[in-house]
Amino acid sequence: MIKRVLIHILLLTLSFQLLSKELLVGINERNIYRYQQNGAWAGIDVELIQAAAQHAGYKIEIIAMPWARVLESLKDGKIDVTLAAANSSERSQYAHFSNHNFRASHYVLFVRKEKLPLFSNVKSLADIIDTNASIGALRGAIYSTEHYALLKSTEFQKKIVLIDNDQSLPLLALKGRVDGYIDSDIEGKHYLSNSLTNQQKIVPLITINQGAQSNTHLMFSKKTVSEVMVKQFDEALYNIHKTGLYNSIIEKYSLLPGQ
Secondary structure (H helix, E strand, O other): OHHHHHHHHHHHHHHHHHHHOEEEEEEOOEOOOEEEEOOEEEOHHHHHHHHHHHHHOOEEEEEEOOHHHHHHHHHHOOOOEEEEEOOOOOHHHOEEEOOOOOEEOOEEEEEEHHHHHHHOOOOOHHHHHHOOOOEEEEOOOOOOHHHHHHOOOHHHHOOEEEEOOHHHHHHHHHOOOOOEEEEEHHHHHHHHHOOHHHHHHEEEEEEOOOHHHHEEEEEEEOOOOOHHHHHHHHHHHHHHHHOOHHHHHHHHOOOOOOO
């Protein structure tokens, strides 16, 4: 009887600790998805993680840093979680991933119009190896299964310029430092829509991830987050999608497919 009471108290204590825990969320700032507005965080990803944390019973604090540093901080346990991340064998050594999809994320290869002839035979990222073109990308990012494999190729590495701030990728192309760049479909087109000059100089060429490869996940530090906590967030993500809250947040930003 005493043993059962002790176990019950232990479980209640553990539950209280879990539910009262504040998680530090590391992000890299991006237009539309996660940005600061009037001193507060806003954007699709911010609303999604806030909804998930509330459903799971956690408080969160958001901190911004370059994406490569987000990964290192999560690996070292300096942050607890990050958003919209792709799973990989390398990352899974130091991180837990939500099983449920956090959000869909399609990536596109954007190209300077004057450099389109360089990309005439490019149907996938691998084709860039056989061209004289160079492309920009975010350091530490995984855009697709193909991209992840190509990062280990010396020939592909010669074609790609990595930077720490993906919001600077269009400028990198406009300055002529690269011929094209990889960016989010939504965010990339949003950037072009804000400038007639940019629309005239840069065009989307090919989508580099399709179907299930567009799914992203919550990524948790194994040093600070237990599998129990990950399951709680999985349940929260499931409910966000099932109840329609996910679509409601996306619609708020007028970003559903076809809009």
